Amino acid sequence: MATSLSSPPRRVCVTGGGGFIGSWLVKLLLSRGYAVHATVRDPGDAKNAFLMQLDGAPANLSLFKADMLDYGTVAAAFAGCEGVFHVATPAPEHEIVDPQKEMMEPSVKGTMNVLKASLDMKVHKIIVVSSAAACCINPGWPQDIIKDESCWSDKEFCKENQTWYALAKTQAEEMALEFGEKNGLHVNTFCPALVIGPLLQHVVVNTTSKVLLYIIKGGPDMINNKFFPMVDVRDVAEALLLLYDKAGPSERYLCSLDQVDLKELLGIMKPMFPNYSYADRIVDVDLNITFSSDKLKKLGWKPRKLEETLAESVESYEKAGLLKVSDGEPCRLPFFFRPPPVWE
C-alpha cells in the first residue's frame, strides 16, 4: 500500500515516463496511490499529453523535463523521492550508425547519472530496467539449458558482431549492480523479454510494438521463426512494482513468457483476427532462447496468457488506426529484429 489516510503518499520517480513501459508503470503507480515524478525530454510534445489524463494524475503526477545525459536535470527530478525506476534508454528501430552517441552514452552514462543522482538525493531504492538482450547473447551458454539470471551477454561477442543495443544494456546493467554494492545503495536490475501489449498513447509507437504490428501486417522483410520470447507490458509494470516492494538488494530478475515459434504465434492469431495479411517471409532458425522467470514468480509474479495479450494488443492497434492498409510505404520490421538472429 503506498499510503494511508494520515500519511502523505510515497514518492517515486520514473525516468522515461512517456515511453511504452514507462507510461504503464506510471499508470500502475498512480493507481496504487504513489506520488509520481515522471521524466520526459519534452513536456510540451503532444506524445506526452496523455500522461496528465491518467487516473490520479492531476493530484499525484508531476512531469520533469530531464535528459539522462544532463546530471542536473536528473537530480532535480529525484528530489524528495524514496525510489527510482530507471526506464529511459533509447531502443532504436533503425540500424545504429554512431554506436557511442546513439546507444553507449545514453545507456551507460545515462545510468551512471541516475545512480549518482540517487546517491546524492538520498533515494533508497533504484530499479534499473535492463533487457533480456543483456542476458541472451552468450554463445558459451549450452543451447539445451534454459537461461536464468546467471547468464550474461558476452560483451566482446556483442562488440565483434556490432550488437550495440545488447552491449550498451549489458554494460549499464553490470555497472549498476557494481555501483550499488560499492556504495551501499539498494539496486535491482530487471531484464524483460520482448514487451508487447496495448498502447497508452498512439502518437509515437515504440520499437517492439512495431515488431508485432509487422507480424500482423506483413511486409518485405524476412523474419526469424524464433526470436525473443514475449511478455505483456502490464505484467512488466506489475513485476517492477513487485521488485520494488519485495526484492533484496543487488538482485537481477528476468521477466518473460516461454518462447513461441512465429508459426505457432500465427496459428493463434489468424483464427482470432482473420482479416490481416500477416508476415509470411519466414526464415527457419534453430534457437532455444527460453528464459526462466522462476525467480520472479517466487516473488509472486503471475503473468497473463499470451492469447489475452495478443487480443488486447490488436484491439488497441485497431482503435488507434495502426492496422489500416496504407498506400504509402510498406510496413517494415525494425532493424534489430531482422535475420540473421542478432546473436549468431
Ligand SMILES: NC(=O)c1ccc[n+]([C@@H]2O[C@H](COP(=O)([O-])OP(=O)(O)OC[C@H]3O[C@@H](n4cnc5c(N)ncnc54)[C@H](OP(=O)(O)O)[C@@H]3O)[C@@H](O)[C@H]2O)c1
Ligand atoms: N520494449 C521492449 O521489448 C523492451 C525489452 C527489454 C528492455 N526494454 C527497455 O525498456 C526501456 C523502455 O523501452 P520502451 O520499449 O518503453 O521504449 P520507448 O517507448 O521508446 O521508451 C524509451 C524512453 O526512453 C526515453 N529516453 C531515451 N533516451 C533518453 C535520454 N537521453 N534522456 C531521457 N530520456 C530518454 C525516451 O524519451 P523520449 O520520449 O524523450 O524519446 C522514452 O521515454 C528501455 O530501457 C529498453 O531498453 C524494452
